[in-house]
Amino acid sequence: MLQRHLSEFLVALYTVFCLGCLSWSADSLVRTLKHTCLYLLSPSLPVISQMETWGTFGRNMSRMIRLDDKYRRNETKWERDKLDELRLAALADENQRLSALLGVSPFPDYSSRASRVLARDANDWFHSILIQKGLRHGVKLSDPVLTVQNERLALVGQVVELYERTCRVLLITDPLSAVSARLSRTGEEGAVEGQGMNRLVMHYLLSDSDVRVGDEVVSAGLGHVFPEGVLLGTVVSVEGGSDESFKRVYLKPAVRISRLQEVLLLSRRSEGK
Amino acid sequence: MSPWLFGFSSFLVGWALQLVLLGIAFPASATPQWLMLSALALGGMGKTDLAQTLGLLWGLSLDVFGVSLFGSQGFLLMLTGYVAGRASRQLNAEKPATQLTLAFLGSFFFMAGLFVLEYFFRSLTAPRHFSFWTAFFEFALNLALAPLVFLFWRKWLELWSRMEKERAS
Numbered sequence: 001m002l003q004r005h006l007s008e009f010l011v012a013l014y015t016v017f018c019l020g021c022l023s024w025s026a027d028s029l030v031r032t033l034k035h036t037c038l039y040l041l042s043p044s045l046p047v048i049s050q051m052e053t054w055g056t057f058g059r060n061m062s063r064m065i066r067l068d069d070k071y072r073r074n075e076t077k078w079e080r081d082k083l084d085e086l087r088l089a090a091l092a093d094e095n096q097r098l099s100a101l102l103g104v105s106p107f108p109d110y111s112s113r114a115s116r117v118l119a120r121d122a123n124d125w126f127h128s129i130l131i132q133k134g135l136r137h138g139v140k141l142s143d144p145v146l147t148v149q150n151e152r153l154a155l156v157g158q159v160v161e162l163y164e165r166t167c168r169v170l171l172i173t174d175p176l177s178a179v180s181a182r183l184s185r186t187g188e189e190g191a192v193e194g195q196g197m198n199r200l201v202m203h204y205l206l207s208d209s210d211v212r213v214g215d216e217v218v219s220a221g222l223g224h225v226f227p228e229g230v231l232l233g234t235v236v237s238v239e240g241g242s243d244e245s246f247k248r249v250y251l252k253p254a255v256r257i258s259r260l261q262e263v264l265l266l267s268r269r270s271e272g273k
Numbered sequence: 274m275s276p277w278l279f280g281f282s283s284f285l286v287g288w289a290l291q292l293v294l295l296g297i298a299f300p301a302s303a304t305p306q307w308l309m310l311s312a313l314a315l316g317g318m319g320k321t322d323l324a325q326t327l328g329l330l331w332g333l334s335l336d337v338f339g340v341s342l343f344g345s346q347g348f349l350l351m352l353t354g355y356v357a358g359r360a361s362r363q364l365n366a367e368k369p370a371t372q373l374t375l376a377f378l379g380s381f382f383f384m385a386g387l388f389v390l391e392y393f394f395r396s397l398t399a400p401r402h403f404s405f406w407t408a409f410f411e412f413a414l415n416l417a418l419a420p421l422v423f424l425f426w427r428k429w430l431e432l433w434s435r436m437e438k439e440r441a442s
Contacts (some may be wrong), residue, residue: 006322007322007325007355007358009319009361010322010325010326011325011351011352011355014325014326014351015327015348015351015352016348017344018329018344018345018348018351019327019344019348019349020344021342021344021347022342022344022345022348022390023394025342025343025344025394030343030344033343034336034343036335037334037337037343038337038338039331041334041337041338047288048405228316253325
């Protein structure tokens with residue numbers, strides 16, 4: 001009979017046992033029983049702590065893998081951000097330059113349009129540039145080209161070749177270039193020619209001219225090719241003595257040709273659009 | 274093979290795997306109730322006496338190492354094994370639907386039973402702990418692991434049967 005109802009017998013026995021432990025949980029007998037069970041299971045304590053260590057190791061490994069993945073993603077993002085930073089800085093610079101160009105209202109007789117420098121002639125770095133405006137933009141031959149340097153208008157050159165969408169500008173540093181000029185301080189007039197190699201020379205200053213190193217030279221506007229008062233350069237040296245008719249004055253151009261990125265094209269209002 | 278050896282080794286295997294699961298980090302500090310599922314699996318496969326005995330012993334071991342009242346988990350796991358064993362005559366424990374249903378009911382019964390026992394037998398001044406998310410994740414983990422547990426114990430029983438047959442032959 002016991003065999004037939006073994007399950008029921010066991011469940012009743014176990015129930016009595018468990019309820020007894022629960023009811024008399026504070027009793028010393030139950031506590032002794034609990035401690036006995038703890039003692040019997042104590043060999044598994046080191047295993048528990050080892051499992052916890054392995055578990056911690058596993059957690060640390062997975063954390064390391066996640067951190068490594070996060071690090072790689074952050075590194076890629078950082079590189080992208082650095083590139084974006086450089087791009088932003090370049091854009092900010094360009095923005096500033098263009099704002100300076102567009103912000104000027106140089107001359108009432110001229111209309112102006114900004115243009116990007118496309119290319120330089122690799123054979124004569126200081127002689128000509130190609131800019132992004134052409135026939136279809138209303139550009140004419142001999143139109144003056146300026147730029148803004150240190151918040152001042154400076155003369156770059158004039159259009160010598162014209163194409164549909166681009167044009168070539170002869171720089172003032174080219175030996176073929178000549179501009180009527182005036183000393184800003186004394187008003188004395190002369191002519192500035194290019195010397196190549198980023199240098200200008202001013203001719204026809206009288207031998208008793210009061211020109212000094214550091215004087216600014218601006219365009220005189222004679223011949224109505226270039227507008228008046230545009231900065232050409234600064235005097236760096238003076239040659240010629242009293243026994244000569246004229247002094248030769250060497251100028252450093254105001255325009256940093258190698259840094260030229262945007263220019264301002266001027267057109268006479270009666271001719272321009 | 275001696276049934277005592279079989280029972281003892283089953284107890285050790287279940288306890289060892291419980292320790293392994295303790296080392297795995299689950300959300301909300303939840304842990305799957307491996308031993309409860311094991312008692313259900315053994316009972317569901319018709320091993321009523323084994324299920325309720327192992328349930329009692331596993332439960333007492335959990336009580337000893339835990340903060341629950343001594344005898345509470347032992348009582349609940351024992352009952353779980355017994356009820357599953359009694360129900361195994363009407364159920365096919367090899368079907369996943371049956372396994373999931375048993376896991377769901379067993380989890381609910383176990384958690385509710387633990388709460389009730391704590392309420393009635395614990396001192397009124399003792400704090401009562403209940404975390405909804407822990408309970409939720411434990412439910413979910415139990416349901417997810419139930420088929421694996423049933424499979425494991427079926428293989429374990431088949432292994433012992435094979436060893437018995439080889440020894441007998």
